[in-house]
Amino acid sequence: MPQIKRKESKKVSLKHNGLKNGALFRSLQKGSLTIETALVLPWFLFAMVTVLFLFRVMQLQYIVGDALDKAVAETALVRETTPEKAENSVKLLFYKELVANQCPISMINLGMAGISWDESETAEDYLNMKIEYQIKMPGWILKNRMLQVTEISRCRRWTGIPGNGSNENCGEWVYITPEGSVYHKSRECTHLKLSIHSVVAEEATNYRACECCAEGEKITPMVYITEEGECYHIKLNCSGLKRTIYMVPLNQVEKRSPCSRCGGR
Known part of the structure; x- marks a missing residue:
């Protein structure tokens, strides 16, 4: 009786296909990481660019507001x-300050012409200046939208004794700050x-x-410095970047010493 021999089927293994144990899984893991990176990286870059843009908006608002305060204060004197x-x-004086501080005017809708003074008021004894402008928002945040900003600065005008800053009763007038230890002429x-100025942290x-x-x-990627200062700041609203100035008679400065830059003149 003839014998029937069955041909055994060959066992299929990864080794027969030239793949070592675990190689397939490692290739799958690498592929999954590549897909995750492709999905997450655009969102990460979007978030970083958005944060940098918001910092730029804060810088613009500070420069414009500070320029308005300085212009009103100087005119009031x-x-x-x-x-x-x-x-x-x-x-x-306001526009001069914007140019001197390198204000990013391109972010303002219509540039310099986009700053409105319509609701400002001036009188014999006070200044009430109000400006309005719009900041252009990039398309990736809000397409065709504007951020409305309003800045107001009020100050009483100087109505004291006219002259060159001195008289027989009060003598010479000087300038001081609340926390300062010197007076300025x-x-x-x-x-x-x-x-x-805003600079990257490596430059400070x-x-x-x-x-x-x-x-x-913790130091931030961008910091703020002044031309004559010795410190870096991480906040634009830091009190070290602001000056509250009082005009007083020289005989009332008490123990304050003259400023080394302007007191000797």
Whole structure:
């Protein structure tokens, strides 16, 4: 009786196909990581660009608001000018400050022409300046949308004794700050009139951390410095970047010493 021999089927294994144990799984893991990276990376870049844009918006608002405050404060010290001349003086000083501080005007809708002064008021004894402008939002955040911003600065105008800053009763007038230890003979002193710049943290290695906003805090990618300062700041609203100035008679400065930059003049 003839014998029937069955041909055994060959066992299929990864080794016969030239693949080692675990190689297939490792290739799958690498592929999955590549897919995850392709999905997550665009969102990460989107978030980073959005955060940087928001920092730029904050910088723009600070520069514009600071320029308005300085222009109003300087004009308020000028006596015996008509309200119309006072308003023109505020506008002139304001635009000069924007240019001096390298304000990113391109972010404002219509540029300089997009700044509205319609609701500003000037009188013989006060200045009430109000500006409005729109910040252009990029398409990836809000397409064809504008961010409306309003800045207001109020100040009483100087109505004191006219002259060159001195009289027989009060003597010479000087400038001081609430927390300062010196007095200034010039309001244009660089200790009082700060010029603020934003730089990357690597460029501020020669500056020490501000005691008010940066000491003990993690340094941010962008920091703020002044031309004559020795500290870097991580917040634009830091008190070290602001100056509250008082005009007082020299005989009332008590134990304050003269400023090393302008007190000797």
